[in-house]
Amino acid sequence: MSASAKQLTLQEVAKHSTKKDLYLILNDKIYDCTNFAKEHPGGEEVLLDLAGQDCTEAFDDVGHSDEARAVLDDPEMFIGTVKRMPGDPEPKSKASTATDSSSSSSASGFGIGLYAVILIGGAIAYGAYNYLQAQQAQQQ
Numbered sequence: 354m355s356a357s358a359k360q361l362t363l364q365e366v367a368k369h370s371t372k373k374d375l376y377l378i379l380n381d382k383i384y385d386c387t388n389f390a391k392e393h394p395g396g397e398e399v400l401l402d403l404a405g406q407d408c409t410e411a412f413d414d415v416g417h418s419d420e421a422r423a424v425l426d427d428p429e430m431f432i433g434t435v436k437r438m439p440g441d442p443e444p445k446s447k448a449s450t451a452t453d454s455s456s457s458s459s460a461s462g463f464g465i466g467l468y469a470v471i472l473i474g475g476a477i478a479y480g481a482y483n484y485l486q487a488q489q490a491q492q493q
């Protein structure tokens with residue numbers, strides 16, 4: 354059975370998104386969860402919501418047990434692996450690092466803005482101080 358493991362693109366997997374034909378992607382592997390969905394302790398709905406999509410993140414967020422992972426060892430459920438095409442989104446587990454780096458770059462953008470405000474504020478204060486000093490000197 355595993356000898357017949359297929360490679361499907363994300364678009365092909367996305368076609369299997371109904372109650373009667375339900376594929377899920379987990380860590381770049383494709384599983385037929387049509388029968389399992391009815392038995393899923395977390396409910397059929399959550400799996401149907403993610404049908405035909407990558408559910409790696411959602412699966413990890415729930416903190417599934419090793420027993421849950423063992424369910425996926427069933428050769429009846431294993432379909433094959435994801436064939437990534439140019440322009441496809443990255444696997445979910447790697448996507449989180451991408452968001453991390455973008456959020457840190459926006460944070461440093463804010464840092465530069467704050468730095469500029471402090472510099473300009475300092476320059477204005479220095480100018481005002483010099484002006485007042487000059488005024489006082491004139492009065493004496």
Ligand code: HEM
Nearest residue numbers: 377386394395399403408411412415417418420421424425
């Ligand atoms: C095909 C993949 C999945 C398998 C094999 C699976 C299997 C299981 C199993 C065996 C449990 C019982 C608790 C445990 O052993 O951890 C469980 C619970 C649960 N699952 Fe999944 N699950 C899958 C995908 C998902 C996804 C994508 C979600 C989405 C949000 C989800 C949500 C939940 C929730 C909320 C529970 C807790 C239910 C409760 O404690 O009342 N599962 N799952």
